[in-house]
Structures are given as C-alpha cells and as structure tokens.
Amino acid sequence: MASIKLxxxxxxxxxxxxxxxxxxxxxxxxxxxxxKYKDGIMVAADCLASYGSLARFRDVNRLQAFGERTIxxxxxxxxxxxxxxxxxxxxxIKDFCLADGHELATPHVYSYLHRLLYSRRSEMKPLWNxxxxxxxxxxxxxxxxxxxxxxxxxxxSSTIATGFGAHLAQPLLRKAVEGREDTLTEEEAVKILDDCxxxxxxxDARSLNRIRRAKVTKDGMEVTxxxxxxxxxxxxxxxxxxxx
Amino acid sequence: MFRNQYDNDASTWxxxxxxxxxxxxxxxxxxxxxxxxxRSNTHAVLVALKRSPGKLxxxxxxxxxxxxxIGVAISGLTSDARVLSNFMRSEAMRSKMLYDRPxxxxxxxxxxxxxxxxxxxxxxxxxYGVGLLYIGHDETGPHVYEFSPSANTxxxxxxxxxxxxxxxxxxxERTFDAFSDAALDDLIKHGLRxxxxxxxxxxxxxxxxxxxxxxxxxxxxxxxxxxxxRPFLDALDSDHSGNAAPSSSSQGPAPMETEA
Numbered sequence: 001m002a003s004i005k006l007x008x009x010x011x012x013x014x015x016x017x018x019x020x021x022x023x024x025x026x027x028x029x030x031x032x033x034x035x036k037y038k039d040g041i042m043v044a045a046d047c048l049a050s051y052g053s054l055a056r057f058r059d060v061n062r063l064q065a066f067g068e069r070t071i072x073x074x075x076x077x078x079x080x081x082x083x084x085x086x087x088x089x090x091x092x093i094k095d096f097c098l099a100d101g102h103e104l105a106t107p108h109v110y111s112y113l114h115r116l117l118y119s120r121r122s123e124m125k126p127l128w129n130x131x132x133x134x135x136x137x138x139x140x141x142x143x144x145x146x147x148x149x150x151x152x153x154x155x156x157s158s159t160i161a162t163g164f165g166a167h168l169a170q171p172l173l174r175k176a177v178e179g180r181e182d183t184l185t186e187e188e189a190v191k192i193l194d195d196c197x198x199x200x201x202x203x204d205a206r207s208l209n210r211i212r213r214a215k216v217t218k219d220g221m222e223v224t225x226x227x228x229x230x231x232x233x234x235x236x237x238x239x240x241x242x243x244x
Numbered sequence: 245m246f247r248n249q250y251d252n253d254a255s256t257w258x259x260x261x262x263x264x265x266x267x268x269x270x271x272x273x274x275x276x277x278x279x280x281x282x283r284s285n286t287h288a289v290l291v292a293l294k295r296s297p298g299k300l301x302x303x304x305x306x307x308x309x310x311x312x313x314i315g316v317a318i319s320g321l322t323s324d325a326r327v328l329s330n331f332m333r334s335e336a337m338r339s340k341m342l343y344d345r346p347x348x349x350x351x352x353x354x355x356x357x358x359x360x361x362x363x364x365x366x367x368x369x370x371x372y373g374v375g376l377l378y379i380g381h382d383e384t385g386p387h388v389y390e391f392s393p394s395a396n397t398x399x400x401x402x403x404x405x406x407x408x409x410x411x412x413x414x415x416x417e418r419t420f421d422a423f424s425d426a427a428l429d430d431l432i433k434h435g436l437r438x439x440x441x442x443x444x445x446x447x448x449x450x451x452x453x454x455x456x457x458x459x460x461x462x463x464x465x466x467x468x469x470x471x472x473x474r475p476f477l478d479a480l481d482s483d484h485s486g487n488a489a490p491s492s493s494s495q496g497p498a499p500m501e502t503e504a
Contacts, residue, residue: 100350101384104343111344 031165041134106135118152273375276319287460288379320374
C-alpha cells in the first residue's frame with residue numbers, strides 16, 4: 001500500500017516542464033557576409049558576441065578555417081558555434097589520420113555541416129546558427145559558397161548574407177556582385193564587403209565596426225587581423241523624432 | 245578423437261602459429277568460379293565466369309553494382325557475398341549522404357577489413373567464406389582491390405581469384421605491363437583472355453557463362469552480359485595469341501561446368 005501511494009505522486013512529479021534551454025540563442029553573433037569574386041571567395045563578420053542587447057564580448061572570432069581551402073562564418077549562438085568547431089575539427093583530424101590522399105573539400109564539409117544541423121533540428125535540439133561556408137577546390141579551382149542554418153535549410157549562391165545582413169546587405173551584395181563574379185577584383189570585393197559591413201554597423205544595433213575578413217583562393221587562405229571601419233556620425237545631430 | 249585440435253574455432257592458434265579456420269575459409273574462395281580484375285590508367289575492368297548448377301538452371305550472378313563508381317565480383321559462398329555487398333552498398337550510400345562524396349575505394353577497404361577482422365578475432369564467430377575483387381574510380385583514379393577472408397585487402401594492377409585462377413594470374417603477370425596505357429576495349433580483351441586460360445580443356449567462354457563490367461573516369465559502372473558480350477567474344481575468337489582451348493566461331497551451348 002505504502003509503496004503504491006508513493007509511486008503515484010512521484011509519477012505526477014516527474015511530469016516535467018518543457019525543456020527550454022534549446023528555445024533560443026544566448027550569446028549571439030550577428031551577420032556574416034560572403035561573396036564570390038574573380039580569384040575565389042571572400043567572407044566578413046564582425047568581432048562582437050552579444051548577450052541579449054549587451055555588447056558582452058568584443059574580440060570574438062566568428063570565421064574559422066577548416067583545412068587549407070575552406071572557411072566557415074557563423075552567426076547565431078556562439079556556444080553552439082564552438083561545439084560545431086569542435087565537431088568539425090574532430091572530423092578533419094580523423095580524415096587527416098587516414099592519410100589516403102583524400103581530403104575533405106568544401107562541398108564535403110558543407111554537406112557534413114548540413115547533416116549535423118538537420119539531425120539536431122530533427123531531435124528538437126537545434127544548433128542555433130546560420131553558417132556561410134566558402135572555399136576553392138585545390139585542383140579544379142572551382143569556387144563554392146553555401147548557406148546552411150539551424151533548420152538544415154541550404155542554398156548556394158554567389159552572394160550570401162546571414163541574420164540582419166540578409167535584409168540589409170543582401171540586396172546591396174546582389175547589385176554589386178551578380179553577373180560580375182568572374183571579373184570582380186580583390187580590391188573591389190574588399191570594398192563591397194567593407195561598405196556592406198559599414199551599413200550593417202549603422203543599422204544593426206547588435207553589430208560592431210571591428211571586423212575580420214577572409215579570402216580563399218586557389219593559392220590558399222588569408223584571414224585578416226581585426227580592423228575598424230571608418231564611420232561618419234556628423235549627420236546624427238540632425239536626426240530628430242526617434243525619442244532622442 | 246580430434247584429428248586437429250586447433251581448428252575448432254577461428255580464434256585458436258595452432259602451435260605452428262596458424263589459424264586453421266581462417267585458412268579453410270581461404271580455401272572456400274578457390275571453390276568458386278574464377279573472376280579477373282585489371283586496370284589501366286583510366287579504367288578498371290572485372291571479368292567473371294558464371295556457373296550453372298545444371299542444364300535446367302540459370303547461371304549464378306557473379307558481379308554486383310555497389311554504386312555508380314564501384315562494382316564487386318565474388319568467388320566463394322554466395323550468401324556471405326550478399327552480406328558483404330549489402331554492407332558495401334550501405335557504406336557507399338553513407339558517404340553520399342553524409343559527405344556528398346562518392347566513397348573512396350581505400351575507405352571501403354578499411355571498412356570491409358574492420359568488419360571481417362571482428363569475425364576472426366572474436367570467439368564463436370566464423371570468417372567470411374568469400375573472396376572479393378572490387379573495382380572503382382575515385383579522385384585518385386581507377387583501382388582494383390582484392391578482399392580475402394583473412395581480413396586483408398590488397399590493391400593490384402591486375403588480379404584473379406577463384407578456381408583455376410593461377411592460369412589467369414600467369415597470363416596477367418606476363419602481360420600487365422601493357423595495361424596502363426591500354427584502351428578500355430583492349431583491357432576487356434586482356435581480361436577475357438586471362439579468364440579463358442582458367443577454363444578446362446573442353447570449355448569455352450560464351451554469352452551465357454560470362455560477365456564483364458567496367459568503370460572509369462566519367463564512366464559510370466557498367467555491366468555487359470548476354471548478347472551484348474558477342475562483339476567482345478568475337479574479337480577474342482579472331483585472335484590466337486592466348487594459350488587456351490582452340491577458339492571456334494560456333495557459339496553452341498556450353499557444356500556444363502561440373503566441378504564443385
């Protein structure tokens with residue numbers, strides 16, 4: 001009798017609240033931009049990790065190289081990004097240790113990332129990120145630029161922007177890049193990305209003017225040190241009517 | 245009493261340092277009909293001799309497609325071959341699904357070996373009683389691999405396994421220098437000649453007892469059987485460089501293979 005009486009209330013207590021820790025991101029990075037240009041792929045992201053509206057960490061790297069010719073840019077939850085970095089690093093080490101002359105090229109890393117994100121969303125435990133994956137094939141010099149997000153949605157395009165950038169920068173990138181992927185010089189590509197990152201800094205309240213930029217070409221990869229974009233605020237004095 | 249107390253299971257050593265059950269399993273490979281694999285710098289080819297249990301029966305399939313870029317030929321226990329070829333297919337699918345990449349041949353070999361090794365290292369299990377020759381084309385070019393029940397794989401320029409395959413290997417060893425630059429048709433011809441050398445005196449290759457498959461760069465795995473083989477067999481008949489039974493243009497039904 002006693003044991004039965006104990007069991008019933010216990011079962012009732014075990015009826016848990018829904019799990020909420022996977023409901024949304026905590027510490028977040030904002031937009032990542034990526035474009036194709038003449039020599040390869042260029043991506044950019046700022047160095048900020050926000051905690052809600054607080055600019056919590058201001059020297060965070062959201063661009064990560066995998067192998068010689070693949071770059072990944074992450075927006076969304078920084079902790080989930082760090083987990084994905086660990087998973088991909090494990091994958092690359094396992095692959096390297098086979099030492100059979102086959103290396104994971106950009107499309108293969110992209111596919112793996114897609115499967116990882118899709119399986120997690122199917123478990124209702126999504127990794128709360130949007131990724132830009134870019135790279136150049138070592139022998140064929142073919143360029144790859146793809147997007148994959150927490151739902152496992154993918155697409156490939158010559159311009160990609162995540163987060164707020166998808167609304168503010170994507171139209172600008174398309175206008176500047178589409179149809180000119182094979183003629184844009186490195187200098188032009190840098191200017192396009194810098195200009196778009198500047199627009200984002202003006203309009204996106206979770207962004208920073210301190211950014212990193214990476215390029216991947218057939219000769220390899222270069223990631224810049226963080227640098228600051230020039231901004232102009234003189235016009236701000238004349239803005240009225242927003243409660244200021 | 246026991247004639248040999250060291251062959252009761254696959255994981256017991258004999259004092260001479262041998263695993264008898266594993267060696268018996270390798271004998272099973274020699275009971276199957278012969279298959280030949282060979283490659284050039286651009287293509288890989290499988291050629292197999294099919295057996296039929298009797299005049300009223302069909303011929304047992306020897307070649308299996310694993311993926312668009314991999315195919316396998318079997319010699320030995322067909323039922324074990326079914327298990328292994330299904331495994332190969334699922335590995336190939338996994339690679340496609342997870343990495344969007346055709347499975348590299350070396351990785352298929354690693355997976356096969358790991359699976360077969362568990363069978364001869366764990367108590368209460370038995371080795372596979374089948375040998376495989378598998379061909380494929382990946383980023384590192386065309387390949388021919390042999391898998392044996394001892395959980396070994398080797399890569400070859402050319403190889404033959406199965407009954408009376410020593411004659412085919414002799415042919416291949418004599419001629420493989422010419423393979424690397426050979427055209428696909430010539431490669432197939434070499435394969436058929438090697439296979440012809442394994443036949444008993446009164447037998448010959450025909451459209452019923454023969455299977456050919458090839459794969460290459462920008463050439464998906466393709467199997468040739470039945471009447472489609474006629475051009476290849478005719479080309480074989482018209483040359484007399486082989487040392488097998490005298491070729492004949494008459495394509496009557498082949499005498500049945502009676503060897504077990």
